[in-house]
Amino acid sequence: MIYDPILLILTLVFMGVGILVSSTLKGKFARYSREGMRSGLSGKEVAEKMLRDNGIYDVKVMSVQGQLTDHYNPADKTVNLSEDVYSGRHVAAAAVAAHECGHAVQHASAYQWLTMRSKLVPVVQISSMAMSFLTFGLAFLAYMTPSMTNTLLLIFIALQGMITLFSLITLPVEIDASRRALVWLDRAGITYGQEQADAKDALKWAAYTYVVSALASVATLIYFIMRFMGNNRED
Numbered sequence: 001m002i003y004d005p006i007l008l009i010l011t012l013v014f015m016g017v018g019i020l021v022s023s024t025l026k027g028k029f030a031r032y033s034r035e036g037m038r039s040g041l042s043g044k045e046v047a048e049k050m051l052r053d054n055g056i057y058d059v060k061v062m063s064v065q066g067q068l069t070d071h072y073n074p075a076d077k078t079v080n081l082s083e084d085v086y087s088g089r090h091v092a093a094a095a096v097a098a099h100e101c102g103h104a105v106q107h108a109s110a111y112q113w114l115t116m117r118s119k120l121v122p123v124v125q126i127s128s129m130a131m132s133f134l135t136f137g138l139a140f141l142a143y144m145t146p147s148m149t150n151t152l153l154l155i156f157i158a159l160q161g162m163i164t165l166f167s168l169i170t171l172p173v174e175i176d177a178s179r180r181a182l183v184w185l186d187r188a189g190i191t192y193g194q195e196q197a198d199a200k201d202a203l204k205w206a207a208y209t210y211v212v213s214a215l216a217s218v219a220t221l222i223y224f225i226m227r228f229m230g231n232n233r234e235d
Contacts, residue, residue, distance in 0.1 A: 010223060014216035021212050025205040029068070032092035032198050033084065039190050043085040043093035050101040050184055051079070059104045061097075063087075070096050072103035074118055079104055091191065095199035098185050099206070102177030113172045124166040127159040134159075153228040160221045167214040174210050178203040 041049070047061045059077045063086040064070075070081050079100045085093045106114040134155065182200055185191045191199050 010219050018212050021208045028202050028205050029092045032202050033090050035091045037195055042087055042089050043081050043097035046094045047079050047097040047101050050098055054105050056108050070100050072100045074107050091195050091198045094190055095202045098181035099177050102180035117169045117173055120166045123162055127162045131159050156224045164217040164221045167217040170210055
């Protein structure tokens with residue numbers, strides 16, 4: 001029999017790893033935010049140039065509040081850069097701006113993994129809300145009949161399965177966007193020598209956050225599956 005403390009341990013372990021990776025990422029970006037570039041371009045200028053170089057003229061580059069809040073929105077075709085990235089003239093700004101434009105390039109070229117992820121967004125949003133609502137049910141498993149317990153676990157497996165699928169599909173999307181960004185930064189002469197190496201390092205640590213998230217999601221799904229199988233063996 002697999003007890004609920006295992007889920008708590010999994011959560012704490014991946015939470016700890018996530019905090020470590022996030023802390024390292026912030027440290028990397030703080031370091032590379034102090035590193036100017038010979039090209040002298042701001043994040044906004046880097047983004048606009050990458051879009052033009054890829055023949056994309058219907059995507060706007062916007063400034064948004066917050067730190068590491070940068071993202072590409074395929075719904076309204078906007079590259080949203082945090083204030084420091086938008087106006088910053090340093091390696092971190094160039095790397096992030098180019099990465100987000102990498103998603104715009106994916107969108108323009110109908111990159112299959114991005115298309116799949118976009119289609120899953122509504123399903124994952126519903127699954128996440130349902131998971132949050134049903135989580136309290138775990139506390140009452142001991143008072144449920146075997147059939148009720150198995151039904152709840154099957155629901156968790158289905159919902160977590162969708163979340164896990166989304167997390168796994170996100171990995172190639174993010175890795176490919178970084179690859180496109182680094183290739184373009186080098187080819188366009190935006191980053192030189194050590195600047196290019198540091199941009200690669202920054203994007204590598206950003207990718208690690210998605211890897212940790214995917215692993216945590218897979219581990220949670222495996223837990224629910226094993227719990228369900230364990231209950232059936234006891235029956």
